[in-house]
Structures are given as structure tokens and as C-alpha cells.
Amino acid sequence: MSRILVVEDEQHQRELYAMELEDDGYEVEQASNGKEAVEKVKNNKYDLVILDIRMPEMDGIEALGKILSRDKKIPIIIYTAYSNYKSNFMTWTADAYVTKSSNLDELKNKIKEILSSRSV
């Protein structure tokens, strides 16, 4: 069973993703900002990280760098309301960039795709 870390400052959204992903059979943990996420990655092993960009304390872009400097191979999906960071080189190091939507299908597909490609 894959372990996913959801990093999102909006509580309702975070919980929604957790519920949805657990329903799909993933084990989900939550972090409410970049700092927490970096801490968690340091102490646990995850198969995938879902990262919001705008968060208090430490934003997603900074967290992205910190997480990758710790573990280069860990897959990361940027999931944000901003669409304009997609072409920004700051996010190139992420495995995928998905713009937030009330329809979670795109996110779920990306997760499946990345995890299956990794497990091969």
C-alpha cells in the first residue's frame, strides 16, 4: 500500500484529499505547511508527496527544494490554485504540476501514473 503525504494549508481541502485518497486505498498523511512537510519527510518514508504552493511558514516551492535535497527520487506532484507557476523553472523539478480543480480525477490519474511507473 502506497503512502502519500498531502501538504495543504486549507484544512477542508486537505481533509477532502485525505478522504478521497483513502477511499482509493492509499495510506494518507497530512501536513499543513512546507515546514511540517519537510519534517515529515525527514522522519518517514513516503511513496509520493502532493504539494500546494501558497502556504504559510514555508511555501511549496521552498519545500520542494528541501524535500528533493533530502531525497532525489521521491515523486512530487505540485497541486495548486496557481496556474502560472507551471512554466516557472522553480517547479520543473516536480514530477507533475496539476492545477487545483473540484474534480479530483486529474490528480488521481497522475498519482496512479507516477506510482505505477515507479514500481516497475
Place this chain on the structure above:
Amino acid sequence: MINRRLLIQFLFYVPDIILGSILYFLHHEDYFSSGMINYIILILIVYLAVKVLLHIWVYKVFVINQIESVRRYIHNFKKGKFSLKENELRGQRYLSEIINELTDVGRHFENMVASQKDEIDKFKEFYNNIVLSVSSYFLVINQKNEIIFANKSFSTNFNLANEDIVNNSISDLFYFSGGKIADAIENVKKKGESIVLRQTRLLSKNRIAIIADVKISRITMQGENQIVLVMDDITSKCRKDYQISLISQISESIQKDDEIDRVLFSILTAVTSGSGLGFNRAMLFLYDLASETLDGKMAVGPDSIEEAVQIWGAVQGEKIDIVKKMEDYSPGDRKGGFFLEQVLSKHYKYTSDALFVKVLKEQRAYHIKDAWNDTRVDPDTREFVGVGEFIAVPLVAGNRSIGIIVADNKYNHAPIWQDNIELLSIFTVQAALSIESCKSLTTVRNQMEKIKLRQDAIVESEKMAAVGRIAAHIAHEIRNPLVTVGGYAQRIIQTVNKGLKNPESIKNAASVILKESERLEKILSNVMDFTRPSPYIREFNNLNEIINDTVSLLQNVFQERKITIQLFLEKEIPLVKSDFNQLKQVMLNLVQNAMDATPQDGVIKISTEIDGDKVIIRVKDTGSGIDEDHLKNLFEPFFTTKVTGVGLGLAVVRKIINDHNGEITAVNNPEGGAEFRIILPVPI
């Protein structure tokens, strides 16, 4: 004191007295008997012996000792000690007189020699001073033409260390010294007669130019002939002449000019004008690094003999101010003469062995006297120039050849004198520098143009980025609650679709949707606030309170940035009909801008005052002030000079003040810094 002489003389006679008295005694007593004769003979023998001994003794004591003294004296005399110890020759009056006389002579000689030495030393110093430090330059050259001595003035003036001079030849130190000076030196070597070269132009290899009268003469030092060059620097004397001379005027004006074509034209005008160098024609080629070709760039001179005659007629008739004419020249009116066209179409490959390329490569002037037969001239050049005698000089800037100038007297066939060549060569040094500086100026200008364009583009894109940022910000603000609402709604649908009876989860989702909808509404009303035509104002506020509130909010920031804030608030200020939060926004924006413009230890002053039925708020800072050009744009939305600015601060301020029926103006303080003044009406 007993007289030694007398005593000695007395001693001499002692034996005589004794002998006499014995004989006298014998004569009286009649002792001359035959038996006594033996005694008498014995006495005589003793007498003689004593006498001899006495003589020997006296000789030893007096003569030998005296001679010893004299010898010692002479010995000292030889060493230059002219003194006589009194007791040594005591009693020897004659001898000591002679010796005294000798001593006097010795002393006299000593004085003579001493004063001579002084004289010689003085003389030597005098000479050294002259040779080493007279303002004339002084060079001594040996038979092999190597410099063996240079005086201080020379090395100082030409900024050369002694080792740069000694063992070098004149042509190692000076440009163009091969001609006149070298000839003169050879002449002096052969004939021994001195030569003076008047007003010789000298340009040292480190580009120090002087005009000097050079006197060349031959001296013989320890059997070897040497050549002495004395150069009297008359540069400053000539400077005045030179200054009024056309060349210098032209040199100066080309140094100031930055239009490359005009510089080139000016240079060639100087080369061809009668009061300049006076060549009939001149052409200029520049080396193009990119294409590796030597390209014809400019030419000055008549196309035909008829034109030449006409021009000279005109020049002689009315004294044309050539410098003036040059200044009037604009690149547009390059007269498309045949000669110019011909030159402009000339391009020599750097790899070719054309004469002009040789001049460029070797950085050396070529004076061709008979182009038709001179093997150094390639056929193409021969045909192109079309004249027997011409001169081609390199344009050298720094150590690099940047081009060449070719000049000839095609029309009057006047011979080209060494003088002219030297002058042209000196002039080309200045010309090359002018071309270089003009070129680099042009490059700099192009570069600046490019940078400015790029900067404009950056500013433009910054602005677009700012707009984008705002849009992104709003989008983000709205998208987030929307995503949440949609997400939970989706979840409810799924729950129902799957037939799950989970009222708790549905209720949860619905309450999230509700909350997020409220949030959305709030965001929208905030956005509306910004764009709403005018707020509905019903409060009455004390402006001082608003200011105090704003300042206390920013207190930490002031401290952090070491900015002092001073308040001059009118106590009796009337209440103004206003929106507290909006006016606070105004103050915040103004103070924020003031802080941005103010360096550390700056001061921001805020004051309120009453002016009839109006109140005035001033925000003054000690910062950079506002560019005059920007004053009119300041309040436009998105106008900003800051890299990270959005340019909405003052736009919002103006909107709010307008909504309050007030006015806002910005001025620069005469003592520096900016001042923003808000006027608000007091309700009656």
C-alpha cells in the same frame, strides 16, 4: 745652556794643549837626552791616536747624526710632512736654515696643490651639473651607434629608465629618427663638423613628442670618436606656433568629435589642406576585424587636375576657414566624387600581400618614390594610386594597427619631404587615437541603446508581470474556495450515487460548502470595495487619530529601518467626513512609499493643519525625491519605478481621496525629498 760647539772645539784642542805643555816642560828641564827620545816618540803616538779618536767621535756624533736627521726629514718631506723638529738640528745653523727654506717651499707647494685640487673638484662638479641636469637633453653615442650616456633631463623628460636608454640606438627610442637625424650623425662621424638640425620633431616610442634644436658634434674620448647630441627642447616655444597651426586645431576638434565619418573626413582634411600638411590627396583605410579586410573609408582630394586648380584658386582667393568647414561637414553630404567612390570600393584581404596591408602589418611607414619600378608596390596598388611618389603610414592605436593613411601629390607632383612624412606620422598617432576613441564611443553608444531597449522591455514585462501577479492573486483567492466547494459537492454526489447512507458525512460536506461560499462572498465584496465607484461614507473621523493609528502600526518597521518619524499634529483639528479604514490605507501607502525612498537615518514628517474650511495632511520625507518627468504619471495605476512595485499604491490613494472630495498633490522639497499633500474639505 753651555755652547756645545765651543765645548767640542775645546775638546779638539785638549790633546794639543797636553802635548804642548809636555814639550814645553821637556825643553826647560833639558830632558832631550838620547834616553828620553823613546818617551817622546811614544807621547807623539798617543797624541796622534787621541786626536784621531776625537775626530772620529766628533764626526760620529755630529755629522752622522745630522745626516740621519736630514734623511728623516727628507723622508717626511716626501710624505708631504713639512715640519722640522727643532732639537734634531740644534746648533746646526746653516743646515737648519737650508732645511727651513726647503720646508717653506714644501708648504708652498702643498698649498698650491691643495688649491688646484679644489679648483679641479669645482670644475668637475660644475661639468657634472651641466651635463647631467641642464634642461637640454644630452646623449653620447659610440661608433656602433649605441647610446652610452644620457643625462637626467633626457631620461626624465622621456620617462625612460637608464637601462632603457643605454646600449639602444636612437631609432630604438624614437619614431622616424631614421631620416634626418641618422643622416646627420653619419655626416658628423665622417667629417667631424658639427651639425644643427633646427626645429626637429621627435616622437619617442612611448609617444612623447617634442620639437627640438638638435646639435650633433663629434668628440674624441680616449682615442675613440663619439657623437654628442644636444637637444634643446623648444616645444613650449613652438607650442604657440603649433597651437595656431591648423593641424593642432584639427587634432583637437577630431578629439572632441564622435561622428566617425566626420572624424575621418577631418583627418584627411588636415592632411590635404594647404596650411596643414599640404598633400594633394589623402585616403584612409580602416581594418575591419570581423571581415579581416582593410577597407577604404574616406578620401579627400580633387578628382581631376581641373578641379584641383579650381580648389586652390578658391583657397588662395579667400582664406577659407577649414576648421569651420569641417565642423559644417555632415556625413550625409559626403560628396560622391569619383576618387571617394574608388577608395570606398577598395577592400584588401588581410592575407593578401598588397602594399597597404604590409604597412598595416608592419606598422611602418612606406615612402614610395617610384611606384612604377619599386618592387615593393604590387601592380594593383600601382594602378590604383596612379602616381609615382606617395606615402603610406599606419594608424596605430595602442599597439594595434587600426588602419592606414595614404597621401600623395598627384596634381602638383611636389616631392614629399622627410619633414612632411614626419609630421604626417606624428599626426597619424593623434588621428589613430581619435578614431579609436570615436569607435569605442560609438560602440558604447550602441551598447547603451541596446541596454535601454532591453531595460524598457524589462520595465514593460515587469508591468505585465505585475498585472499578472494581481490577476494570479485574485484567481488564487477565488479558486481555492471554489475548488473546495466543488470537491465536497462531488463527494456528496458520489456518496448518494453509491447508495451509501451516511448523513454525517453529507452534513459535514454541506457545512464546508457553506463556509467556503461565505468566504467567497467576502472575497468578492473586498474586490468590489476596490472597484466600487465611491464608498458610502457616513463616519466623522479625527485625522490625527487615523495618523496615530497608522504610525503605531508601522512602529516596528521604522525602528528596523532606522527611520525617524516626526508628527506635527494640529490639536484643534475638525472632524472630517471619512472612512477610517480607507484613510488609514491612504496613510499606509504614503508612508510606505516614503520609507521606500528614504535611506537609513532618514526622517519622515507627518503634519496636519487647518486652512480655512479645509484640512491639510502633509507627508514629507528626506529621500531621493521624485524625478521631474515622473510627477505627472505618479498616480497612474501601474506606474512604478521599483523593481518589485506594483504601482497601485498611489492610484488607490488618489481614488480614495477623490471619493472623499479631496485633492492630492506631490512636489519635491527644495531641500530634497518628496512631499505629498492631501486637502480634505471640512463639512459645514
